[in-house]
Amino acid sequence: MSVNTKGLIVTEDLKKYYRNGEIKALDGINIEIDKGEVVVIVGPSGSGKSTFLRSLNLLEIPTSGKIFFEGVDITDPKTDINMHRRKMGMVFQHFNLFPHLSVMGNITLAPIKHKIQSKDEARENALRLLKRVGLLEKAEAYPSQLSGGQRQRIAIVRALAMNPDVMLFDEPTSALDPEMVGEVLEVMKELAHEGMTMAVVTHEMGFAREVATRAIFMDEGRILEQNTPQELFSNPQHPRLKDFLSKVL
Amino acid sequence: MGQFFENLKDTFVLNFIQEDRWKFVTEGIKTTLIVTLCAIVIGVIIGIIVASVRSTYEKNKEEYAKRGGFGVFLLKVVNGICKVYLTVIRGTPMVVQLLIMYYVVFVSAKNGVPVAIAAFGINSGAYVAEIFRGGIMSIDHGQFEAGRSLGLNYFQTMVHIIIPQVIKNVLPALCNEFIALLKETSVCGYIAIQDLTKGIYIIIGRTYSYYMPLLVLAAIYLIMVMLLTWLVGKLERRLRSSER
Ligand SMILES: Nc1ncnc2c1ncn2[C@@H]1O[C@H](COP(=O)(O)OP(=O)(O)OP(=O)(O)O)[C@@H](O)[C@H]1O
Ligand SMILES: [Mg+2]
Numbered sequence: 001m002s003v004n005t006k007g008l009i010v011t012e013d014l015k016k017y018y019r020n021g022e023i024k025a026l027d028g029i030n031i032e033i034d035k036g037e038v039v040v041i042v043g044p045s046g047s048g049k050s051t052f053l054r055s056l057n058l059l060e061i062p063t064s065g066k067i068f069f070e071g072v073d074i075t076d077p078k079t080d081i082n083m084h085r086r087k088m089g090m091v092f093q094h095f096n097l098f099p100h101l102s103v104m105g106n107i108t109l110a111p112i113k114h115k116i117q118s119k120d121e122a123r124e125n126a127l128r129l130l131k132r133v134g135l136l137e138k139a140e141a142y143p144s145q146l147s148g149g150q151r152q153r154i155a156i157v158r159a160l161a162m163n164p165d166v167m168l169f170d171e172p173t174s175a176l177d178p179e180m181v182g183e184v185l186e187v188m189k190e191l192a193h194e195g196m197t198m199a200v201v202t203h204e205m206g207f208a209r210e211v212a213t214r215a216i217f218m219d220e221g222r223i224l225e226q227n228t229p230q231e232l233f234s235n236p237q238h239p240r241l242k243d244f245l246s247k248v249l
Numbered sequence: 250m251g252q253f254f255e256n257l258k259d260t261f262v263l264n265f266i267q268e269d270r271w272k273f274v275t276e277g278i279k280t281t282l283i284v285t286l287c288a289i290v291i292g293v294i295i296g297i298i299v300a301s302v303r304s305t306y307e308k309n310k311e312e313y314a315k316r317g318g319f320g321v322f323l324l325k326v327v328n329g330i331c332k333v334y335l336t337v338i339r340g341t342p343m344v345v346q347l348l349i350m351y352y353v354v355f356v357s358a359k360n361g362v363p364v365a366i367a368a369f370g371i372n373s374g375a376y377v378a379e380i381f382r383g384g385i386m387s388i389d390h391g392q393f394e395a396g397r398s399l400g401l402n403y404f405q406t407m408v409h410i411i412i413p414q415v416i417k418n419v420l421p422a423l424c425n426e427f428i429a430l431l432k433e434t435s436v437c438g439y440i441a442i443q444d445l446t447k448g449i450y451i452i453i454g455r456t457y458s459y460y461m462p463l464l465v466l467a468a469i470y471l472i473m474v475m476l477l478t479w480l481v482g483k484l485e486r487r488l489r490s491s492e493r
Contacts, residue, residue: 059394061312077316086400096395100413109409110399162399 007032007068008166008197009056014065016051016221025051026062027221033166038198040208040229043218044244049201052218053170056199057081057088070165086114089159093171095151097143103130103154104139107161114162122161129157133187149180153187160191167191169200203248205233217241260461270452277448278469284365284444285431291370292430293423296377299331303378304385305403308393331378338375344436346372351440361442365434373430380422384415417488424481428474435470445469 009032016026025048033039041049054060056067058074058081067075074084098106107129108122117125130136133153143151152172159167169188173181185207192198192211202208208215208229215229217238225238236242265271306313306328313321338346350368351361358364388411396406438447449466453459 057398059398061315082397082400082402084400085398088398090395090398092391092395094391096389096391098392098395098410098414100417110401113401113405113409158399 007034008037008070009033009199010068011056012066012068014052014055014067015063016048016055016060017063024221026055026065029065029221029223031216031223033197033199035165035197036195037213038192038196038200038211040212040215041199041201041218042203042208042215042244042248047218048221049218050170051221053090053168053199053201056168057085057090059090086110086116086162087165089156089162089164089167091152091155091159091167091169091172093175095143095148095155095175097151097155097158099143102140102142103135103146106143106154107158110158111161116162126157126161129160130154132190133157147180148176149183152176152180152184156184156187156191166197166199169198169202171201171203173202173204205229205248209233217244219244257461260458264452264456264458264462265465268455270455273443273448273452274445274465274469277443277445278473280362280437280443280448281431281434281445282473284362284369284434284437284442285427287366288369288373288430288434289427291366292373292377292426295371295374296381299334299374299378300381300385301407302327302331303382307386309403335375335378338372339379343369343372343433344439347436347439361437361440364440365437365442369430369434372433373426376426376429377423380419380426381415383422384419385411387418388414417485420481420485420488424478427477427481431473431477432470 011029011031014026014029015024017024027048029052041052043049051060055062056069058067062075065075066073069084070087072079072084074081098109101109104123104126107126108117108119111117111122111125112119116122127136127139130139133156135150135153135157138146138150138154143154146154156167156172172188173184176184181204185204188198188200189207189211200207200212212229214226215232216226217224217232217236217240219240225232225236225241227235232241233245236245265274302324306324313324347365347368351358351364355364355367392410392414393406396410397403401409434444435446437444438450443451446466449462452462456462
């Protein structure tokens with residue numbers, strides 16, 4: 001088993017092809033994300049942002065390349081990916097809450113099934129986290145009874161309940177009504193300030209400028225430019241990035 | 250008018266009271282219910298297994314292609330067997346399957362009931378499998394991904410996240426399958442089982458009166474189907490109430 005002791009997440013020449021290489025969703029990604037970093041990923045539609053994020057916890061199986069998480073090559077078929085996924089929280093654009101379970105059920109399912117916590121401990125932990133995001137009174141509600149912003153905050157809590165070492169966010173506010181974006185970003189900002197390592201695909205430039213330690217621009221499956229968010233957005237070098245920013249700003 | 254009711258009563262007495270002929274009806278109902286209920290249980294078990302194999306294979310094809318190994322090869326073979334099973338069962342008439350089961354597979358069987366249970370269970374399993382597979386495939390893929398991203402393995406994700414949602418979704422289709430199965434058991438007579446239909450047939454053979462036994466036969470099936478529908482409806486409401 002190859003071991004890498006550098007960053008929390010390191011990828012080496014990560015590639016993901018579809019249709020026998022006709023579509024190069026990821027075309028050689030080399031990146032190192034250190035503990036405590038908040039990395040924001042931007043880029044045009046179809047540039048491979050989601051594929052990259054989803055490769056990090058192997059929801060997509062890379063065509064080639066390596067991914068080291070906490071020093072272990074998780075692309076090695078011999079590693080137990082479920083053990084590593086416990087340490088990588090993921091938040092989806094469409095929340096993906098479990099509709100047949102209450103908020104409490106959603107949050108405590110994984111910690112209880114993994115026997116990380118007893119039922120009581122898991123519930124206590126869930127209540128503590130719910131309080132933090134201001135949804136304590138929704139503990140027994142079902143997802144269908146919640147607004148989009150509330151659902152996404154619950155989804156974040158569900159991921160946090162596993163005590164992850166890194167949180168992956170794939171456009172967490174894109175499916176929300178504008179007036180609900182703020183409440184979700186607020187929770188994410190708080191997480192960032194507490195030192196959580198985060199990788200966030202988002203179009204929220206304000207969020208990026210405020211909390212990101214690094215911003216990455218992707219296009220056609222590659223990282224074309226990376227810098228502090230201030231520099232990347234105010235002083236773009238690559239023509240593609242200039243073009244992209246002129247469209248979104 | 251009085252004459253009419255007098256006739257009705259006589260026919261009833263002739264067909265069901267004389268020589269205790271009602272026993273053909275009660276014994277028949279018992280046999281029909283035993284065959285149906287046992288076949289439902291077998292069918293659901295087979296159905297869930299086949300649907301799990303098929304959808305596991307379909308959902309993880311990509312990953313398996315990369316991983317290889319004996320386990321994956323085995324799954325591929327089992328998946329192939331399941332496909333053949335579905336094709337053959339759904340492509341041939343139930344009566345033919347029943348006859349083959351009785352006269353070819355279990356040649357030495359003395360009692361037809363277990364043979365019928367096996368035949369109907371295996372037959373129903375194919376339809377239940379397709380219902381479940383459709384149900385599993387209709388669940389938003391994001392549900393799988395959310396489960397897996399929390400570190401639950403494939404099996405845990407299926408048991409705790411997917412299957413509970415599938416059951417709720419497929420209950421109406423399952424109910425239809427159970428009703429079809431109940432009615433289909435009326436061909437049991439082909440292998441000398443005295444189910445409800447056969448019992449009524451025996452009565453007709455002795456009394457030579459047709460209309461009343463046949464109408465009673467239809468009415469009893471109807472009542473059994475309505476009971477089954479009511480039961481499933483109750484279950485459905487209970488499942489739904491847990492969500493809201
Ligand atoms: N399952 C798949 N099969 C074939 N092609 C795919 C598949 N998933 C993604 N792709 C392709 O891979 C490329 C990258 O997709 P990806 O979803 O990562 O882009 P993205 O940057 O997240 O885009 P968006 O901003 O629209 O979410 C696209 O061209 C997409 O069409
Ligand atoms: Mg995307």
